[in-house]
Amino acid sequence: SQQGEEDPQALSIQEGENATMNCSYKTSINNLQWYRQNSGRGLVHLILIRSNEREKHSGRLRVTLDTSKKSSSLLITASRAADTASYFCATVRSTDSWGKFQFGAGTQVVVTP
Amino acid sequence: DAGVTQSPTHLIKTRGQQVTLRCSPKSGHDTVSWYQQALGQGPQFIFQYYEEEERQRGNFPDRFSGHQFPNYSSELNVNALLLGDSALYLCASSLAGQSSYEQYFGPGTRLTVT
16 A cells, blocks of 8 residues: 555645645654646656654645654645646655655646646 | 756656666766656555665566666666556665665656557
């Protein structure tokens, strides 16, 4: 089974609205990262949050991490059509060596103009 | 600064054949990881190469093997192809010991097995 699971599976919003997606994981982690993927192409790294951090910002992105609930959320503010993509959370389990990422199934986000 | 490159972009093979996919890491990176992404799913970790050795492996059969060259580039080999091997194969590179754990992904190779 996958370490990370994103929710919702799909999200459709209009430009200017905020998009929020969640990620839950099962085991202790060293850090959690969010990636974006456009149309089945390569993944683009968005943001990394370490296990001792609770919130992190990068531009229009806000990520939170709750290690007690084993969950994270990604908020995209003032969405644009270019934000249309699949978003994945990836974790590195504390029992694994660095670089062995566990991905969820992703959230498909569609932003309509 | 060249990012991660992969070749070929697309590939169509027949069941039972063998395939080799190639990856060149981002300049300055020394570690390469390979992932398989089935349609509608997240990437699944296959294995990781560092210092020309396989360092970690995911839950994939021995039909999946790899190699890393002295210039840090890498190959993924899949033998006795099955229809279920059809997927996007992603290569990611990173720098060993980098505390941020960030990996840079290539555009992928789309493998179709008929």
